[in-house]
Amino acid sequence: MRHDLELGYLGVEVPDPATLTPFFAEVVGLVPGEPAADAGTLTWRNDDRAYRLIVEPGAANDATFVGLEAAHAGSFDRVVERLRRAGHEVSSGSAEEAAARRVRRLASAAAPWGVRVEIVEAIESAPVPFASPLMPGGFLTEGVGFGHTVFATTAFDESHAFLVDGLGFSQSDWLEMQVAEGIVLEVRFYHCNARHHTMALARAPFDLPQKLHHVMVEANDFNDVGAAFDRAWATDLALPMGLGLHDNDRMFSFYVASPAGFLVEVGSGARTITEPWTDNRVYDATSVWGHKPMRAGA
Numbered sequence: 001m002r003h004d005l006e007l008g009y010l011g012v013e014v015p016d017p018a019t020l021t022p023f024f025a026e027v028v029g030l031v032p033g034e035p036a037a038d039a040g041t042l043t044w045r046n047d048d049r050a051y052r053l054i055v056e057p058g059a060a061n062d063a064t065f066v067g068l069e070a071a072h073a074g075s076f077d078r079v080v081e082r083l084r085r086a087g088h089e090v091s092s093g094s095a096e097e098a099a100a101r102r103v104r105r106l107a108s109a110a111a112p113w114g115v116r117v118e119i120v121e122a123i124e125s126a127p128v129p130f131a132s133p134l135m136p137g138g139f140l141t142e143g144v145g146f147g148h149t150v151f152a153t154t155a156f157d158e159s160h161a162f163l164v165d166g167l168g169f170s171q172s173d174w175l176e177m178q179v180a181e182g183i184v185l186e187v188r189f190y191h192c193n194a195r196h197h198t199m200a201l202a203r204a205p206f207d208l209p210q211k212l213h214h215v216m217v218e219a220n221d222f223n224d225v226g227a228a229f230d231r232a233w234a235t236d237l238a239l240p241m242g243l244g245l246h247d248n249d250r251m252f253s254f255y256v257a258s259p260a261g262f263l264v265e266v267g268s269g270a271r272t273i274t275e276p277w278t279d280n281r282v283y284d285a286t287s288v289w290g291h292k293p294m295r296a297g298a
């Protein structure tokens, strides 16, 4: 595996970005990021980068873009070149677009699952180090990026090819789980650095209301996951999966529904990718224990 990319940021669009503020600040434990160019846009961070999550006002009520940050000198050009060689149209971002994202360089391409993928170099640091009273141990991002994102798509095979052939991700493993009579859920997990998966794709039988299934942030201390679960439990938000341990990445985590509908997974302690990776296997259950449905939304 060549470590060229890390998840830099996620962009979501909701009618009123401020409606997500109590959720990100008081439940998940993120802190506000540096201001965006547009005053209606709010940003959030989970480490020393200027931002990791961009919440724009708009009708989509879904993720609209994902930023992948070049990890090393040469990574940006290598990834752009690889995408073009794989037949994808890559637009070079203007200086204004790069400045708006607080990056040195930006290029973008349309991912088959329906979001814009931005390849960026050198996301600015925030002026003050990350500190969250609700997440005293902080988040694991060094060398592995913001977290991971999981998208559902009917364009599954094209999306797989875009990730693997275009962006250079490698498949970590895949899930084939019978969820009802004759219905098999297929999810494939992909890495681009030591994080077990930075992206995953679920094969959707038809277009779903939201492409973004969930975004995951990884706490350094598993006690911070428990405390976050208590905070989520004290709200009336849906908890589709209570505390549990995933089979494939061995993540101890839970899932809470954001007020916008997409889920946030708060986890800790996942195993990492080691080379040579010999565990690209199929498995048939998401979890070793737990992750049971806890509560429908109010």
Ligand SMILES: [Fe+2]
Pocket: 148, 150, 214, 216, 265
């Ligand atoms: Fe996840």
